Amino acid sequence: MAASLRRYMPLLLIAAVWEAVTRVGLITELTLPALSNIIVAFWNLLMQDLLYQTSRSIMRGMSALACAIVFGTAAGILMAWYKPVRILLKPVIQCFYPMPKSALIPLVIIWIGLGDSSKITLIFIGCLLPIVVSSFNAARGVDQVLIWSARGMGASESEVLREIVVPASLPEILHGIRVALALSFILMVSSELIIANDGIGFLIGFLGEAGDFRGMFAGAITISMIGFLADRLYLAATNRLLAWRE
Amino acid sequence: MARIGQPAGGAAPALGEIVREKALWLFETLGPFALIGAALIAWEVTALQKAIDPFLLPAFSTVVMRIFDDLITGKLLVNAALTLYRALVAFGLAASIGVLLGILMARVVSVGWFFDPIVSIGLPAPKIALLPVFMLWFGLFDLAKIMMVAFSASFQIIATAWAATRSVEREIIWSARSLGATDRQILWQVILPAALPQILTGLQIAMPICLIVVLVTEMVMGGEGLGSAMLRSARFADSPGVFAGIIEIGLLGFAVIKTMEIVRRRLLSWHQEAARDETTV
Numbered sequence: 001m002a003a004s005l006r007r008y009m010p011l012l013l014i015a016a017v018w019e020a021v022t023r024v025g026l027i028t029e030l031t032l033p034a035l036s037n038i039i040v041a042f043w044n045l046l047m048q049d050l051l052y053q054t055s056r057s058i059m060r061g062m063s064a065l066a067c068a069i070v071f072g073t074a075a076g077i078l079m080a081w082y083k084p085v086r087i088l089l090k091p092v093i094q095c096f097y098p099m100p101k102s103a104l105i106p107l108v109i110i111w112i113g114l115g116d117s118s119k120i121t122l123i124f125i126g127c128l129l130p131i132v133v134s135s136f137n138a139a140r141g142v143d144q145v146l147i148w149s150a151r152g153m154g155a156s157e158s159e160v161l162r163e164i165v166v167p168a169s170l171p172e173i174l175h176g177i178r179v180a181l182a183l184s185f186i187l188m189v190s191s192e193l194i195i196a197n198d199g200i201g202f203l204i205g206f207l208g209e210a211g212d213f214r215g216m217f218a219g220a221i222t223i224s225m226i227g228f229l230a231d232r233l234y235l236a237a238t239n240r241l242l243a244w245r246e
Numbered sequence: 247m248a249r250i251g252q253p254a255g256g257a258a259p260a261l262g263e264i265v266r267e268k269a270l271w272l273f274e275t276l277g278p279f280a281l282i283g284a285a286l287i288a289w290e291v292t293a294l295q296k297a298i299d300p301f302l303l304p305a306f307s308t309v310v311m312r313i314f315d316d317l318i319t320g321k322l323l324v325n326a327a328l329t330l331y332r333a334l335v336a337f338g339l340a341a342s343i344g345v346l347l348g349i350l351m352a353r354v355v356s357v358g359w360f361f362d363p364i365v366s367i368g369l370p371a372p373k374i375a376l377l378p379v380f381m382l383w384f385g386l387f388d389l390a391k392i393m394m395v396a397f398s399a400s401f402q403i404i405a406t407a408w409a410a411t412r413s414v415e416r417e418i419i420w421s422a423r424s425l426g427a428t429d430r431q432i433l434w435q436v437i438l439p440a441a442l443p444q445i446l447t448g449l450q451i452a453m454p455i456c457l458i459v460v461l462v463t464e465m466v467m468g469g470e471g472l473g474s475a476m477l478r479s480a481r482f483a484d485s486p487g488v489f490a491g492i493i494e495i496g497l498l499g500f501a502v503i504k505t506m507e508i509v510r511r512r513l514l515s516w517h518q519e520a521a522r523d524e525t526t527v
Contacts, residue, residue: 010360011367031383091278098503099496100457102473105465106480106488111302185372190462193377194477201375205466208378216378224371231370 033214041214042222050203050222057199058226060116061188064123068180072128073173076135081161093132101126101183102190109195119191119199126187127180134176138169171245174238181234185227304486312490321475326498329471332388333460333502336395340456341449344400348407348445349437361404369405373398374462381467391463398459399452406448410441443517446510453506457499472498 015035021027022034033041042050079086104122112118142165150160192201200223207215286306292298293305316322351358351365377394384390414437422436464473472495479487 008363011363014364087274087277088281091281094278095282095496098454098499099492100454100461100499102458102461102465103476103492103495103499105462106476107492109480110483110485110488182370182372186374186458189372189375190377190459190466193374194462194465204375204378208382213382216382220375220379223375224367224373227371228367 030213033217037214038217042218045215045218053198053203054200054222054226057188057192057201060119060199061123061184064120065127065180065184068124068127068131069177072131073135076132077139077165079136080139081165093129097129097133101187105191105194114195118195119188122191123184123187127184130179130183131176135169135173138172139165142168171242174241178234181230189223301483301485304489308486309489309493312486313493316490322494325470325472325475326494329460329464329473330498332391332471333395333456336392336460337399337453337456339392340396340400340403340452344403345407345445348404349411351408352411365401365404369401374459377463377466386467387469391460391467394463395456395459399455402452402455403448407445410444411437414440443514446513450506450510453502457502461495
């Protein structure tokens with residue numbers, strides 16, 4: 001407790017300076033609202049529709065990420081395992097991997113429109129590539145000796161895949177998913193800033209345009225905190241999942 | 247290595263085997279190009295047959311004509327230059343501040359203590375949510391875009407530079423010190439070179455972030471650039487413009503990322519990783 005207090009002390013310091021500077025009037029309310037006002041605005045938003053908007057965003061992000069995990073790991077492992085799949089998919093991935101994924105926002109607008117599915121598609125495509133690449137690299141990097149010994153002991157191809165390749169490449173795959181998780185939040189918020197009529201990104205943009213800067217700061221801090229917490233939760237889950245190592 | 251099961255003396259492999267191996271090699275090297283070519287032809291044919299609404303899928307030739315058009319009128323150059331300028335200035339800003347801060351965090355205890363919680367919270371948070379805040383502070387023009395991009399990318403750079411400096415082996419620092427090196431010499435001649443590979447990895451992760459964010463800022467704030475040109479095309483239902491934009495941005499991203507790889511190889515030609523095989527994709 002004391003250790004974590006000491007660790008997070010700088011944040012309290014910043015909060016105190018923030019509050020003091022705005023209270024004294026060194027920085028005007030229009031540039032940076034006082035922290036206490038932002039907390040009040042957060043509470044008011046919470047009473048209104050913050051929960052609804054946030055849950056809409058999270059729903060989009062998570063469903064897209066779930067699809068990306070299923071398809072991405074399958075594609076990556078199959079690419080590493082079967083040559084025809086690799087020959088077929090590798091050029092596609094090499095073409096799309098360096099492309100900034102936000103370039104697809106206008107494309108999903110004209111293809112799918114402004115609803116939920118356009119944002120889910122965007123996040124899905126954006127998260128797919130890091131997951132495919134990390135699972136491909138992971139499955140290729142599996143120690144050949146393990147595979148040979150399993151085969152030598154009479155394991156079938158599907159058994160080798162299930163019992164050896166997947167567990168051995170799990171750490172790297174999980175790391176790829178962590179990258180995709182952060183990316184899903186970025187794409188979620190930016191697509192909602194540009195095309196949306198609900199969601200936390202839309203709420204932040206809307207409050208900013210309406211001149212409610214306290215609310216805007218509250219919304220931005222909320223989604224940043226959710227992104228941070230999601231990462232920490234994921235990390236904790238990963239550590240449990242990988243507890244069998246060592 | 248002697249192959250088990252082959253007669254001693256190594257009889258020449260059968261002709262059929264050689265042919266098969268050559269064919270496989272040819273298939274593997276030419277396969278990707280053939281596949282992309284086939285995909286483009288399929289795209290063109292589908293679009294020409296009007297199997298899909300031309301609004302949803304304009305013909306490949308139309309899109310190429312559009313890119314050519316943009317190139318001749320100079321729009322492409324202006325937009326690409328603007329986007330690249332914003333991304334690279336922001337990247338330079340984030341890189342110089344980020345690397346400096348990361349090294350300081352590892353070397354100076356109080357700096358490390360102060361920035362540790364900020365970086366650990368800021369790294370996974372979606373910084374793009376602060377875009378309206380940056381618009382409020384810096385306006386709608388290049389400054390706001392550059393600051394937003396630099397802010398988004400800097401956390402990654404700080405975190406990797408910090409980790410890289412911390413992971414430099416104590417022994418080599420001690421040896422340098424016992425040989426009489428000053429602190430400055432240790433920093434420039436021991437710590438920086440030893441941390442460089444990991445710092446460069448951080449920069450290579452940060453570059454795509456810069457490109458992603460610069461496009462979003464252009465889409466939200468306008469002010470020309472590839473991102474805003476694309477969003478305008480989408481708003482005016484000009485689908486060839488959208489497809490042309492995607493290809494243009496894809497090529498730009500490819501060029502930037504390949505350049506980073508070349509720079510890395512140049513800078514690390516002394517490092518053992520240069521001798522290793524390229525990683526895939």
